[in-house]
Amino acid sequence: MFSENQPATFELVTVQSGVRSLRSREHGETFHPVVGPMTEAVALHVRQQRLVERAAATNGSFVIWDVGLGAAANAIAAVEALAEQADTGIRVELHSFDVNESALRFALTHAEDLGYLVPHVAAIQDLLTKGESRQANIHWRFHAGDFHATMSAGPAPHAVLYDPYSPQTNPEMWTLDHFTRLRGCLSPDAPCLLTNYTRSTAVRVTLLLAGFFVGCGHATGEKDQTTIASNDLSLIEEPLDAGWLRRVHRSTNGAPLRPGVQRPAAISLEDWARLSAHPQFRG
Ligand SMILES: C[S@@+](CC[C@H](N)C(=O)[O-])C[C@H]1O[C@@H](n2cnc3c(N)ncnc32)[C@H](O)[C@@H]1O
Structure with missing residues (x-):
């Protein structure tokens, strides 16, 4: 948390569309560049996940x-x-994960500038003080701490809104071991979609080797495409295909993300054999 005696970790910036977003000074990353927080959140996560339609078709609670x-x-x-x-x-059960509360507290003190937070100030305060907020049909819980440790706290999700900075900023949230653990939290009884801002080949290879089906996601901001992943191929409108697989073979940066591996790195013969045997690319 920032204080008057320390430089603030975050600042408010005005993005291209004219709205305000947070920027991490520590990591040099703007949370929602170009189009701003709500436009990106709705396009990339709410619409692309078809949250409303899929929640309506789910027996029991829809878990995000x-x-x-x-x-x-x-x-x-x-x-x-x-x-x-x-x-x-x-x-709906909404499980929010963050290593700490500092971005949320900063945002709360700038709720008027950000705009989208204003109607939700009471819920956010409940989240910060009680760790949960209850609304008519939504139970929202906050799990503070490193996601590696907290991911086992939530019930198997139907939707994962995956937004922990980038592989450059926090590589440990993008490794093959990490995504393999996350894949292990999904249930065959809960078809699940994961949505993310990246279009990196290395991240897509990593998700595939972790056992996800992977596809091209909708464009947003400066990205002409993003990435979606699932435990159920039928949830993916545009799965990565044989042409994409051939490009990985030729790519100078097609290796999956593992700690300590120098980048860029081409995919090894062993990883290539596993990748090309993935059920997504069969027949
Ligand atoms: C780009 S910001 C997320 C923006 C957010 N989704 C929003 O809509 O405003 C990335 C967040 O991921 C959190 N984060 C990074 N590494 C994490 C980890 N290992 N476990 C939990 N949260 C993490 C950071 O603390 C930061 O608040």
């Missing part, structure tokens, strides 16, 4: 993991879309 709560734009976009469905019987 919001990985990298940050300034809560992704979580609030989900809350707003799903709270409108309170009368339809949809029930």
Whole structure:
């Protein structure tokens, strides 16, 4: 948490669309560049996940993991879309994960500038003081701590809004071991989609080797495409195909992400054999 005697970890910046977003000074990353927090959260996560439609088709609670709560734009976009469905019987468990509360506290003190937080100040305060907030059909919980340790706390998700900075900033959240553990938290009884901002070949290879099906995600901001992953191929509109697989073979940076491996790195023969045998590329 920042104080008057320490340089603030975050600052507010105005992105290209004219709205405000947080920027981490420590990591040099703007949370939602170009289009801003709510436009990106709705396009990349709420619409692409088809949260409302999939929640309506789910028996029991629809479980969302919001990985990298940050300034809560992704979580609030989900809350707003799903709270409108309170009368339809949809029930939602929203599990937000963050290593600490500092971005959220900074955002709360700038709620008016950010705009999207204003109607949710009471819920955020509950989240910070009680670790949870209850609304008509949504139970929102906050799991503070390193996601490596906290991921086992939540029930198997139907949706993962994956937003913990980037492989350059926190590589430990993007490794093959990490995604293999995350894949192990999914249940065959809960078809799950993961949405993320990256379009990196190395991240896509890593997700595939961790056991996900992987596809091209919708464009947003400066990205012409993003990435979606799932435990159920039928949830992916545009799966990565044989042409993409051939490009990985030729790529100078197609190796999966493992700690201590110098980048760029081409894929090894062993990893290539595993990747090309993935069920996504069969027949
Ligand atoms: C880009 S910000 C997330 C923005 C957020 N989703 C929003 O809508 O405002 C990334 C967040 O990931 C969190 N994070 C990074 N590494 C983490 C880890 N190992 N475990 C949990 N949270 C982590 C950071 O603390 C930061 O708040």
